[in-house]
Amino acid sequence: MDVERGRSDFCAAASASARAARAERQLVALDAREDAVRAFVCHDADAARRLATYTDMPLGGALIGVKDIITTEAFPTRYGLDDTNPAGRSHDAWCVARARQLGGVILGKTVCTAFAFPRPGPTTNPHDVHRSPGGSSSGSAAAVAAGFVSFAFGTQTAGSTIRPASYCGVVGFKPSFGLLPTEGIEPISPTLDHVGVFAVSPRDTWFLVSAMLLRQPEILAARRPRRVLIPWLPADLPQADGYPERYAALTPVLQAEGIEVDTVDLPVTSADFHSLQQEICYWEAARLLLTSPRMHLVPELVKLLTPYLDSGTTRYVAARRGRQALQTAFDDLAAGYDAVLLPAATGAAPFVTNTGDAVMNRVWTALHVPAITVPLWRSIEGLPLGLQLVGSLGTDRALVETAQWFHERRDAWP
Amino acid sequence: MDVERGRSDFCAAASASARAARAERQLVALDAREDAVRAFVCHDADAARRLATYTDMPLGGALIGVKDIITTEAFPTRYGLDDTNPAGRSHDAWCVARARQLGGVILGKTVCTAFAFPRPGPTTNPHDVHRSPGGSSSGSAAAVAAGFVSFAFGTQTAGSTIRPASYCGVVGFKPSFGLLPTEGIEPISPTLDHVGVFAVSPRDTWFLVSAMLLRQPEILAARRPRRVLIPWLPADLPQADGYPERYAALTPVLQAEGIEVDTVDLPVTSADFHSLQQEICYWEAARLLLTSPRMHLVPELVKLLTPYLDSGTTRYVAARRGRQALQTAFDDLAAGYDAVLLPAATGAAPFVTNTGDAVMNRVWTALHVPAITVPLWRSIEGLPLGLQLVGSLGTDRALVETAQWFHERRDAWP
Numbered sequence: 001m002d003v004e005r006g007r008s009d010f011c012a013a014a015s016a017s018a019r020a021a022r023a024e025r026q027l028v029a030l031d032a033r034e035d036a037v038r039a040f041v042c043h044d045a046d047a048a049r050r051l052a053t054y055t056d057m058p059l060g061g062a063l064i065g066v067k068d069i070i071t072t073e074a075f076p077t078r079y080g081l082d083d084t085n086p087a088g089r090s091h092d093a094w095c096v097a098r099a100r101q102l103g104g105v106i107l108g109k110t111v112c113t114a115f116a117f118p119r120p121g122p123t124t125n126p127h128d129v130h131r132s133p134g135g136s137s138s139g140s141a142a143a144v145a146a147g148f149v150s151f152a153f154g155t156q157t158a159g160s161t162i163r164p165a166s167y168c169g170v171v172g173f174k175p176s177f178g179l180l181p182t183e184g185i186e187p188i189s190p191t192l193d194h195v196g197v198f199a200v201s202p203r204d205t206w207f208l209v210s211a212m213l214l215r216q217p218e219i220l221a222a223r224r225p226r227r228v229l230i231p232w233l234p235a236d237l238p239q240a241d242g243y244p245e246r247y248a249a250l251t252p253v254l255q256a257e258g259i260e261v262d263t264v265d266l267p268v269t270s271a272d273f274h275s276l277q278q279e280i281c282y283w284e285a286a287r288l289l290l291t292s293p294r295m296h297l298v299p300e301l302v303k304l305l306t307p308y309l310d311s312g313t314t315r316y317v318a319a320r321r322g323r324q325a326l327q328t329a330f331d332d333l334a335a336g337y338d339a340v341l342l343p344a345a346t347g348a349a350p351f352v353t354n355t356g357d358a359v360m361n362r363v364w365t366a367l368h369v370p371a372i373t374v375p376l377w378r379s380i381e382g383l384p385l386g387l388q389l390v391g392s393l394g395t396d397r398a399l400v401e402t403a404q405w406f407h408e409r410r411d412a413w414p
Numbered sequence: 415m416d417v418e419r420g421r422s423d424f425c426a427a428a429s430a431s432a433r434a435a436r437a438e439r440q441l442v443a444l445d446a447r448e449d450a451v452r453a454f455v456c457h458d459a460d461a462a463r464r465l466a467t468y469t470d471m472p473l474g475g476a477l478i479g480v481k482d483i484i485t486t487e488a489f490p491t492r493y494g495l496d497d498t499n500p501a502g503r504s505h506d507a508w509c510v511a512r513a514r515q516l517g518g519v520i521l522g523k524t525v526c527t528a529f530a531f532p533r534p535g536p537t538t539n540p541h542d543v544h545r546s547p548g549g550s551s552s553g554s555a556a557a558v559a560a561g562f563v564s565f566a567f568g569t570q571t572a573g574s575t576i577r578p579a580s581y582c583g584v585v586g587f588k589p590s591f592g593l594l595p596t597e598g599i600e601p602i603s604p605t606l607d608h609v610g611v612f613a614v615s616p617r618d619t620w621f622l623v624s625a626m627l628l629r630q631p632e633i634l635a636a637r638r639p640r641r642v643l644i645p646w647l648p649a650d651l652p653q654a655d656g657y658p659e660r661y662a663a664l665t666p667v668l669q670a671e672g673i674e675v676d677t678v679d680l681p682v683t684s685a686d687f688h689s690l691q692q693e694i695c696y697w698e699a700a701r702l703l704l705t706s707p708r709m710h711l712v713p714e715l716v717k718l719l720t721p722y723l724d725s726g727t728t729r730y731v732a733a734r735r736g737r738q739a740l741q742t743a744f745d746d747l748a749a750g751y752d753a754v755l756l757p758a759a760t761g762a763a764p765f766v767t768n769t770g771d772a773v774m775n776r777v778w779t780a781l782h783v784p785a786i787t788v789p790l791w792r793s794i795e796g797l798p799l800g801l802q803l804v805g806s807l808g809t810d811r812a813l814v815e816t817a818q819w820f821h822e823r824r825d826a827w828p
Contacts, residue, residue, distance in 0.1 A: 094702075287627040290629075309629070316808060328739050328742060393731065
């Protein structure tokens with residue numbers, strides 16, 4: 001399946017007719033390709049076609065996919081679980097309610113892995129049907145990549161927005177913790193759960209986020225960075241499919257542009273990359289999910305979490321404190337740069353039997369800092385590889401502006 | 415109105431008949447006093463009486479009040495707003511669902527101030543009808559104080575659990591941020607919103623919290639502290655109604671018990687007490703509430719928040735970073751003590767025209783650390799004054815054990 005790389009973004013479609021035409025193209029694409037992509041658990045194209053004609057609001061005519069861990073009025077919520085599980089309709093989660101209030105059209109609920117933990121769902125990668133879209137926001141990333149929607153909501157507790165965006169060749173944005181409320185989203189780990197958004201450009205992600213948070217959506221311009229950090233990464237972080245070469249080639253290209261590139265060490269250690277987020281997540285998730293009145297968990301998840309339920313709090317508290325110290329150290333460092341640049345994943349999309357490795361994402365989620373990925377490169381086999389930009393806490397808007405600059409030069413990177 | 419001070423706690427009522435008798439006494443008290451106390455927005459005593467007969471579960475027979483900012487299946491949610499506002503039934507919030515699954519009986523929705531900001535509701539203080547119960551969890555504190563329920567859920571974004579508990583002479587407990595998920599609670603400020611619980615003893619609050627988080631509820635024993643911190647407080651923190659004398663008298667009493675008392679300065683400044691939490695809260699709340707599709711806000715709130723919507727993020731980001739640094743500094747200090755002891759409020763319950771001052775609570779909410787109040791003293795006029803115990807992040811269980819020790823010696827404090 002061929003995926004159009006330079007697809008125009010939503011905020012460029014200023015006129016009502018452009019928006020209506022865009023929605024119609026998306027519904028045609030859905031009709032043609034959804035049988036293969038399987039991005040949606042359920043959707044209503046007819047209702048979306050009707051609603052998309054109201055284009056005079058900030059998000060009027062914007063088709064949106066909603067990860068099936070986020071509640072909506074119009075569709076049931078199954079949390080990626082089997083049909084035997086309880087799944088009622090509910091109120092619109094905050095992000096859904098806000099998007100609809102601004103004219104956004106919820107096309108349907110997108111596939112997520114079982115309870116957002118890594119057991120693959122039915123969704124395939126729009127670039128290669130044998131490849132995984134990543135997870136846990138599998139269907140949200142795939143729906144944007146396949147051109148079915150302009151935006152999709154996902155979540156990120158480990159790497160569930162940035163990783164699938166990278167695998168699917170779209171932009172994924174995880175704002176700073178607290179910027180978008182998780183109201184209406186089943187909690188997994190309260191100090192890690194973030195709302196994430198998918199779109200085809202950085203400025204589109206900000207268009208959506210700013211529309212939700214402010215009275216008017218903002219269309220950001222690209223901002224050329226003055227100074228970036230390309231850190232030395234711990235040697236035990238796996239990197240494959242051509243990532244190391246492409247990542248290394250960033251430095252000379254940026255320097256040739258006159259951009260200052262630093263290559264200092266991060267205060268983040270290999271252990272922080274691998275396990276800081278997990279120590280927090282599994283302890284919190286064990287207490288929430290193993291006692292949840294609302295659903296039956298898959299056996300793998302019960303097995304994974306049970307030791308954390310029975311263990312004491314010492315390791316958890318140590319991890320929470322370690323995070324606090326690291327937040328300050330990282331922010332002190334990152335505040336001196338327009339962005340910290342990192343691979344978004346460990347390689348290209350893996351085969352469909354697994355959803356990939358979140359090791360490049362976990363620690364940034366734990367630290368609550370903004371992260372965005374731009375599909376900058378192709379792997380040896382032609383699959384998307386994302387650049388990840390991470391900023392200090394609260395610099396979301398500036399980070400998106402910087403990401404937009406990388407995005408607009410997306411053909412400049414070897 | 416006389417409020418029984420030494421009321422037995424729920425976890426002491428081990429037998430089914432004791433639990434059933436307890437629930438019946440509470441419903442009789444409700445019938446006798448609710449017209450004066452006005453703790454509830456709505457309740458269903460008949461349903462509660464029927465459900466309270468199932469006493470073989472961990473929370474069986476426990477009557478519970480739920481702050482009207484937390485959604486339930488059985489009752490509408492009005493967020494403390496006027497009846498003209500939208501108010502539907504919804505799913506049970508996580509804490510409500512979990513409590514019901516364990517046998518807890520939701521008696522009704524308790525009054526909160528309009529959208530949890532300080533405009534007084536109709537509730538009166540059970541100790542004096544002319545006094546405020548505090549806010550914003552006004553009805554939850556009052557319902558426990560009046561003996562209508564064994565437990566109540568509240569929230570704390572500034573001081574909305576600890577302060578009303580202190581005014582009403584009950585125990586209020588705000589666990590570490592993240593311990594109890596806020597799912598199903600309308601967000602005000604995502605990095606500050608906490609679930610809080612009210613009960614008549616510290617060990618009862620932990621009985622409820624541990625029941626929700628673990629497979630079995632725990633009944634904690636009192637734990638005599640070895641070392642406490644009674645810090646020098648910034649001179650501009652208001653303290654009235656006999657608080658300064660009672661607080662000062664703690665030191666010699668504890669020392670006479672052989673407990674080590676330190677009086678070092680906190681790393682928390684006067685500015686941190688007054689404004690750190692507000693800088694974060696108002697910026698976050700402006701973005702959520704002024705754009706909320708679900709409700710009409712009271713004019714005071716619109717006026718308060720609007721400047722924060724239009725201002726830039728510089729002050730907010732500075733406050734978030736200041737918090738990070740202070741979290742580490744405070745935890746490093748507090749980890750050396752069984753508790754940091756502070757007044758829970760600035761004085762006794764004010765008259766009903768206002769809900770009091772949260773200056774003694776805001777910073778602990780911002781720092782995400784556990785805080786609990788025990789009704790240790792009486793004011794010059796005989797109203798309750800609470801001692802506040804604060805711990806380092808994640809030490810919730812130990813802090814409740816220490817609080818239980820103070821509670822069991824509640825007649826020992828001059």
